[in-house]
Amino acid sequence: MNIQTLPNSVWSWRWFHGLLFVCVLGCSQDTSDDAIPYVPFADIVVNLNLPENTVLRSKGGYRYIDGGVRGIILYCNGANSYFAYERNCSFHPNEACATVNVDASTLFMTDPCCGSQFDFATGNPQGGSAWRPLRRYQTSLSLSELIITDNAIQ
Template identity: 30%
Template sequence: MHQRKLGDKSYPMGVWGILIIVCFLWTIFGASCDSNQSATKKIPMGIVSINIDLNLPSYMHLVNPGSYSYFEGGIKGVLVIHDYDDNWYAFERGCAFEPTKACSKIWADSISIQLRCGSQGPREFLPCCQSKYTFGGYPTEGEARGRLGQYTIQRSGNALSVYN
């Protein structure tokens, strides 16, 4: 009885053709299916250059992990976060789901320790969509599939620089 080997010419050409097509499609679509990157690239980002002196009374709270502050700049504003893991983040405040929608603005919720999309009403938070994010900018629930738009942030002593 004759056993077929992969290199054997008697192996059906149809299987090789299918294998080549599958590998080709895997390469094409597998390399381009990073939904986080594609969703993040759609977030409009403005020119940002913010310097923060952590010695000033209005910014001293940022020294504590779990703190945050809002700044003018970018498209919808900039949110600076000192996360509980002692990392610093600076995000564009447009939601990753529909960043250009009028109500799409990111707000920090220190009680639930998450970021939410919507607006602060006179008595309660008014969601724009159901998207919620970690303080690191990753979506945890809702429609958003990508990370929030992130600006570069550097700390040197008691000075923070946020830029792009």
């Protein structure tokens, strides 16, 4: 064994282990964050016949409405099927910027603060830092009135 190459191989070995250690610490999922706070609210009644709610009559239509912690995303999943998601991101929800919006593509929801993406079908994270789903509120339809209650589905 050449003595000149020993220090390089030792340095390479230490560098590799150092990089592995940093990646294990820095690349692992952060599960230490708090849960989305719970803020009770009175039932919200949305009249689907009002002009501002016509977007909710077709699949993929959505509206931001008041309620919950940071507001609610009301999403039409199809005929007589609606989802109501808390806009407070599930990753570090106490940070000032942890607010979820509907992506410009209208195919998913996203939090520009942490880069997390959530699907409309379940509210589950599809990318980014979040590991918990968004809080989904219970909805019920009675004729042309959609009622959102603060009972969480998940």
